[in-house]
Amino acid sequence: MPIQTVNPYNSKLLKTFDELTDEQLEQKIANAHQAYQSWKNSALSERKALLLKVASIFRSKKSELAKLITLEMGKLIAQSESEVEMVASVYEYYAENAEEFLKDRPMKVKDGKAFVRLSPMGVILGVEPWNYPFNQVARLVAPNIMAGNVMMIKHASNVPQCAEMIEKIFKEAGAPEGVYTNLFLAGKRIAKLAEDERIVGMSLTGSETAGSSLGEAAGKNLKKSVLELGGSDAFIVLEDADLDLAVEKAYLGRFSNMGQACTSAKRFIVMDKVADDFISKLQLKITGLNVGDPMDPKTQVGPLSTEDAVKKLDEQVQATLKAGAKALVGGKRMDREGAFYEFTILTDIKPGMVAYEEELFGPVASFYRVKDEREAIELANATNFGLGGAVFSKDTDRAVNVAAQMETGMIFINENLASRPDLPFGGVKRSGYGRELSPLGIEEFVNKKLIRIAE
Known part of the structure; x- marks a missing residue:
């Protein structure tokens, strides 16, 4: 079945790619497995040089690559350019720091000596999403290539040109054949790959459903897996917060991309004492924005990634409104060509409503009033997800105490959650398991081998 890329701004078909045949897929796996036999023994200096070259190419092609992101999934062009910069920084981070991260780790023992050595495992399969088409790949690929693994990436079907471009960049940078491989495959073929003994680990960033499927396949075949899934992050505003700062970060945290x-x-969870001021400021922030072509730097509101994404989001919003919630702003798709949806704020949301129970993947904010800190924490934890969150307060100790009681993998104080190369990224509960980025990101697909030396 052909893989198509469609411009979400005007719904025009851009390009079509053929899916790999079984024979082509077998050859690519064989090539990757063969590449690993030499790459695992390559010098760290060689791996470093490769990633630094990859980073350099990304920077030199920033304008071209940013336009490709915007063309395929609709991200505002300035945000696409920022993504390319982030990608380069991820490759550079691991190139510069992997030697330190991979050093032997001495163990304290009563007699003799012992240490742990981090060794590569083999061919790692990554299943990556469309929302950050270059950055999500870099987060998985950079640490693993530095560790001595080789990568096979099945990218999202709506960003095939981005997927193809990453492989081209690695080839331009001088990567040996098989060290990085792009796979044009349908998602339904991924579970079968878990049965291949040459693939030793699997990672997925995506939906809860896709993650469950990959995790099941990996577990059945005794393969290590990492899952970074959905989230329903709470943004708690305490009554002593800097409200202007909180509103600015709320806007960026909810409506970017x-x-x-x-x-x-x-989910904006705001103390009743400041709730009216907060919501009125946020409403003002999201009204009167320029809607249009995401390639235009003046545009502030672009399309969602696909027509299907708009339809799903609207179904969730309409079901929530029908159940008794209210839309303070927005609440429907825009009456224009393309995959556009109004910036929306929902309130009066109750347990059992779609917006309470499910992740809304689009420009829709859920607003809740709470009377005290305890209620804020209970509401923040009243979800099956546990990815990230934020707490705003001028009292840092108080904010940290609230953060410590939130059931998530990441909490940011007085700023919205952001991905950085030097900070670990990952969640708990149904938001997945394992970590990307930071020193922890290089430890997921390595053999932590104990070497014991007797006296």
């Missing part, structure tokens, strides 16, 4: 991020601030 048109709200299409697993770590978007999706």
